[in-house]
Amino acid sequence: MQKQLVTLAASAVLSLSAVSAQAAILDDVKAKGYLQCGVTGGVPGFSAPDSNNVWAGLEVDFCRAMAAAIFNDADAVRFTSLTSQERFTALSAGEVDVLSRTTTWTMSRDTQLGISFVGTMFYDGQGFMVRVEDGIESALDLSGAAICIESGTTTELNAADYFAANGMDFNTVVFVDQDEVVKAYEDGRCDVYTTDSSALAAERSKFANPDDHEILPEIISKEPLGPVVRAGDTQWFNLARWTYFALLEAEELGVSSANVDEMLGSDNPAIKRLLGVEGDFGTPLGVTKDWAYQIVKTVGNYAEIYNKHVGPDTPIGLERGLNALWRDGGIQYSAPIR
């Protein structure tokens, strides 16, 4: 009920807020002194409170990078935990300045909701998790199975498409809150838990006995997950997009939080431009000249963020795969900073 009330309140705010959508978001953010960032209720590796109750994760670090670019302070962020149902309304209503919440970039969302996708922070695909004891080897064995799903997601539609395409029956149990979805699967209400395969790995790492569960080999959809901003404010959109590109560009140029100060003295013109030694790429974005330096110094480059939160050495243990840089066989690719 509370969730519904939030949606309702957000809709009410949406209808009452003056035409503030047109005002510059960057000016508002600078005036209030912090960035309001919409995240999940807790998906380890992407956005979840750590053992010190500080928000951490790949998507959290994107918001921290934006805050570093704006305020030179990666901690000038406040996080709002949103369900998948509330997220777009909260963004449209101005409850959050940027939404960085495992959100799949789709055409209808991009064109009908008054929002703009910034880029793809994480290339993902939908997978299935099952219990090892059930002896299921392929998603094609799942005819007749009960499936636990979070409401209001692309996951819900993909699952229906996949089962229809393969002429299989299934039975969904749809919950508003991710925690209930996982609990219901754990308690045996469903044979299958389906969501983005990265989130499956993340949730499995939270189980009491992760080895009792396996993720099936089939990936049934493309799920490009990325940050989202309100449509119509080009300056804000550019700041978000180039924050994302700066993370990639820093990795590509070998600039990391460890060596960024040495790199200030580099002779490479591309590094000079990135760090604001040569030229000024920050002012047109509405931030300072050394914006990318601040991002890398306080948050790190894309590889650092990836390896820290979801990489092979974390409990989630995801290889870079599609998320490697283009020159390493992946598809993460930044437009040049020049």
Added chain:
Amino acid sequence: MTTQEMGHHSAPRMSFLNDPVIRGIIYQVVVAAILVGFIAWIIGNTAANLAAQNKSTGFDFLWRTAGFDISFSLLPWSRGSYYWEAFLVGLINTLLVAVIGIVFATILGFTIGIARLSTNFIISSLATVYIEVIRNIPLLLQLFFWYFAVLKAMPAVRNSIELPFESYINQRGIFVPKPLPDEQFGFVWVGLLLALVAIYFLRRWAKTRLEATGQRFPVFLTSLVLLVGVTALVWFVSGASVAFDPPVLERFNFRGGLALPPEFVALAFGLTIYTAAFIAETVRAGVLAVSHGQTEAAQSLGLKEGDRLRLVIVPQAMRVIVPPLTSQYLNLTKNSSLGAAIGYPELVNVFAGTSLNQTGRAIECIAITMMVYLSFSLLTSAIMNWYNARVRLVER
């Protein structure tokens, strides 16, 4: 009348602005204009904001393909169904759980309310404990408790508990054989209907006779015989038969038969238990409101215990019980929206949840959903008010 006379008398001397009648009209027109203006401003502002944000608006999405699955539906549903069908499925699921909840909460509530008035110490204390515990724990927590407690307690599909008549119970729900009546079975329904009509007239006749002659007629027993006898006779004569489609265990679950998912069971159970506690208090208040003198008066007329309750106490208690009972029914219907939290596909889950999200039409979906609950509530109110008018003390 006085006003008119005064206005008439003073008309030549007073400005029309000082005329209280005219002033009253002016005030009301101004207030109405402000209200209409305010509503128009809200609507206009909302439309302007939505347009400024490049959001699509309107109700055309209702005729688009939904593309998602709904696990529990009384109507035929597939991923190719439209959004308005999703709305109907959610609506009917809400109504189903509300009606079942109201029926059982009423039965349980009356029983516990009477039990709390019992002179037996154990019975009345148990009822008191029940009421105080259930009333003072938030409903959402209770629903989570019933849902996850039931899930934990039930066995997995392969270890299903087998009940008589090829029924099974497990974590996926309760499975019973589905009756498949043949064409002849229509006659049995007609027979049942005839029996009910006969019972209605029998009761009227018995009441008239009782009032005229004071002679009693065993209405209940005769009705029972009529109901069972006529139906059975028609069944036998018409040769109607009912086949059963039993649930069959497949790889993951039972197929065929009728299935009640645990979400439905937990929600209906939780709503019943919770609302019954409030109804019990209402019933107790109603019975206590009838003065003891009424009982004594009935005793002195020589009425038996059962008649005393049925003819004297209950009709008077109902006057007190019905209005608060109505609010409890409304509460139960509105509380059924909490089913979204435990995965029951009712209106809020299917329409204000999934549909809203897949289409992004937040204002439209929320508005429709609010209209539905408002209509439900007004309708329930209307029915209960009509009933209340019937049971009200008729003064002669």
